[in-house]
Amino acid sequence: MKHIPDWMQETGAIEAPFTNAVAMHRLGVALAAGFVVAGVYVIGMGRRREESATLPTTLVLLTVVIAVVTLVIGNSVARAFGLVGALSIVRFRTVVEDTRDTAFVIFAVVVGMAIGAGFPTLAALGVPAILIAAILMRWVNGGPPIVKPNDTSTLTVRLALGSDPEPLLAPVFAQYVADARLTSTGTAKQGAMLEATYKVRLRPGVKSFALVNDLNKIEGVQGVELKG
Numbered sequence: 001m002k003h004i005p006d007w008m009q010e011t012g013a014i015e016a017p018f019t020n021a022v023a024m025h026r027l028g029v030a031l032a033a034g035f036v037v038a039g040v041y042v043i044g045m046g047r048r049r050e051e052s053a054t055l056p057t058t059l060v061l062l063t064v065v066i067a068v069v070t071l072v073i074g075n076s077v078a079r080a081f082g083l084v085g086a087l088s089i090v091r092f093r094t095v096v097e098d099t100r101d102t103a104f105v106i107f108a109v110v111v112g113m114a115i116g117a118g119f120p121t122l123a124a125l126g127v128p129a130i131l132i133a134a135i136l137m138r139w140v141n142g143g144p145p146i147v148k149p150n151d152t153s154t155l156t157v158r159l160a161l162g163s164d165p166e167p168l169l170a171p172v173f174a175q176y177v178a179d180a181r182l183t184s185t186g187t188a189k190q191g192a193m194l195e196a197t198y199k200v201r202l203r204p205g206v207k208s209f210a211l212v213n214d215l216n217k218i219e220g221v222q223g224v225e226l227k228g
Helices: 006-012 020-045 055-073 077-087 099-116 120-140 165-176 208-216
Strands: 152-160 177-188 193-202 221-227
Touching: 020 055, 020 099, 020 120, 055 077, 055 099, 099 120, 152 165, 152 177, 152 208, 165 177, 165 193, 165 208, 193 221, 208 221
Parallel strands: none
Antiparallel strands: 152 193, 152 221, 177 193
């Protein structure tokens, strides 16, 4: 009979490699670390609360969840493969607006894994390193644009299916909008039309009804809504 590798022999172990007290301690540390990760994100990115939306909350929850997952897996390869299969059915449709946000999501995952595995010191060492790197890159890139919260509005445009909003809306945006950022796309009216939502900042002196009026004149636009 061939020799069975040690890692395969260990897959049947079901006993937890930690006590309840250890688990509670690690999850408490993970919760605190989650707030630290969220704080690093806000400070490093230089964003106000209304600009960062829900990502800081996601980072706190994600840190704790990953710590729990790491505790569940322990040293069991079988549980690791089982959790991978279970989590593979989860689908996320939210588009990450800034690629730098992805780095902080991964940072939260790594911190949660380190604490769940019993290496809180390693997680603590990573926090200042990430914070310094984020602040330095923010300084190199000139920092975020200074925009007052009241300057931004939410613009929703509904178009006929098959229309490309970018070339259609570009001339009007160039006339009325100082800054526009696409935040979401989808369908409306049970799939009868395309819906595009933007965060926009109007040019000084521009009236909102003038922007809405000119957008409605574009062929293919079936509805316009401006909030904020």
